[in-house]
Amino acid sequence: MKKLLPALVLITSALFSQSIPGLDSIFNNYVAIRSGILPDGQPGTIRQKCGLPSLSPLMIHFSALKPDQQATLKALTARPVKDTSIVSPKKRFRIHFDKSGFEKPAYSPDSLAVALDSAWEYEVNFLKYPAPPPDGDMGGDSLYDVYIVAFQYWYGETVPESPLPSLTDTYTSYIRIDNDFVGFYTTGLPAAKVTAAHEFHHAIQMGNYILRYSDTFFHELSSTSMEEFVFPEINDYLGYLSEYFDEPWLSLSKYSGYNLATWNL
Numbered sequence: 462m463k464k465l466l467p468a469l470v471l472i473t474s475a476l477f478s479q480s481i482p483g484l485d486s487i488f489n490n491y492v493a494i495r496s497g498i499l500p501d502g503q504p505g506t507i508r509q510k511c512g513l514p515s516l517s518p519l520m521i522h523f524s525a526l527k528p529d530q531q532a533t534l535k536a537l538t539a540r541p542v543k544d545t546s547i548v549s550p551k552k553r554f555r556i557h558f559d560k561s562g563f564e565k566p567a568y569s570p571d572s573l574a575v576a577l578d579s580a581w582e583y584e585v586n587f588l589k590y591p592a593p594p595p596d597g598d599m600g601g602d603s604l605y606d607v608y609i610v611a612f613q614y615w616y617g618e619t620v621p622e623s624p625l626p627s628l629t630d631t632y633t634s635y636i637r638i639d640n641d642f643v644g645f646y647t648t649g650l651p652a653a654k655v656t657a658a659h660e661f662h663h664a665i666q667m668g669n670y671i672l673r674y675s676d677t678f679f680h681e682l683s684s685t686s687m688e689e690f691v692f693p694e695i696n697d698y699l700g701y702l703s704e705y706f707d708e709p710w711l712s713l714s715k716y717s718g719y720n721l722a723t724w725n726l
Contacts, residue, residue, distance in 0.1 A: 484522055488530050491515040494614045495537055510685065510701070510719050511656075512618030512637075513663055518674040520621045521630065538620050540600065540635060541608045548604065549574035553581050555600055558609040558640075566609045567641035568650040576654040576692075577607060580661040583691045593664040594625060596633040605635070605664065607657075612639040617656040619663035621672055630671045636660045646700030655688035655697045662687040681718025686725035698722040 494515060519526065519534055526534065543557035547570055554577045556570050566573075585592050593605055599622070600606035612618075616639055621632035638660065639645075642652035662684040666672070685698050698719070705720035713721060 484518065484525055487515065487518050488526065488534070491519060492533065492537070510616050510681070511660060511663070512615055512620075513680060514677045514717065516618065516620065517667075517672055517677060517680075520632070521672060521674060538622075540606070541610055541637065543608060546601065547571065547574060549578045551578040551581065553578060553605060554607055555602065555604040556607045556609065557600070564609065564611040564640050568653050570609065572650055573607070573609070573638070573653050573657060576657040577661065579654075580658045580687070580691050584658070584662060584665060584687060588690075590662075590665045591669045593661075593668040594631075594633050596622065596635065599633075600635065607636045607638060609640050610637050611641075612637070615639070616642060616645060616652060617660045619660045619667065621667050625668070628669070628671075630673060631669065632667050632672060634664045634667055636664065647695060647697040651692075651695045652697065654692050655695050658687045658691035659684045675714070678714050678716055678718040678721065682713075682721040683725055685719050685722040689722065689726060 491512075494512075516538070520538075523531060523534070541557065544559050546555050546557045548555055554574060556574050556577070558564070558566050558570050581592070584590050595603040596606065597603060618637045619634050620637065621634050623633045625631045625633065638653060638656050642648040642656075645652060647655065663680060666680055666684070685701070688695065689698055701717075701719040702723065703720075705716055705723075713724070
């Protein structure tokens with residue numbers, strides 16, 4: 462049996478690597494979506510709550526990307542430059558935004574700051590998840606950074622930034638969140654609130670457990686359910702359930718995860 466173990470490990474590793482689609486297609490899809498282009502080449506919005514499913518395999522396998530792809534990905538994941546920032550009331554988050562221009566928030570950044578503190582209070586202080594690891598002085602200090610930007614394609618994105626030497630496949634991170642949520646199931650401040658709960662849970666996942674492509678469906682399942690736990694009055698997750706109930710016979714890993722929140726609820 463002892464002689465078989467190394468072979469089993471190699472076979473398992475090979476199976477996992479084969480289960481990941483080609484990095485070129487993942488990269489091209491991510492760049493297209495970040496440009497506001499649908500997978501079929503048409504401009505518009507897509508029904509994807511956040512950028513993690515598209516971004517995580519690229520960050521995990523960054524060294525396997527071509528040099529020009531690495532340069533493009535670095536540019537796309539660089540922190541936005543904003544003209545203003547505020548600190549949340551509990552002094553846990555720094556929210557960066559523009560006071561004018563096309564990325565100006567359509568909701569109150571102060572209200573988003575309160576929502577982020579509420580997400581921390583529930584997920585860390587009540588559920589006892591570990592807090593996301595600090596990022597040093599990135600963003601100006603060690604507070605967790607959230608940037609309000611103009612997305613066309615998803616509610617928000619938690620960006621893995623620096624690998625943590627103490628744990629394999631874990632990262633410091635920051636969050637980008639849409640400035641108005643036009644065209645989505647929920648809009649305005651309610652959408653900002655559930656996105657705060659959702660993306661903050663991604664920060665917990667990738668900072669303390671593991672960022673693994675095969676677990677994407679569960680990352681999204683659990684983060685979407687956090688929206689309902691933290692802000693039960695909003696119910697954005699209902700907009701995605703039909704994608705599961707239309708085809709309930711598939712294995713859970715075949716779904717996006719946004720449509721599986723009921724399994725955690």
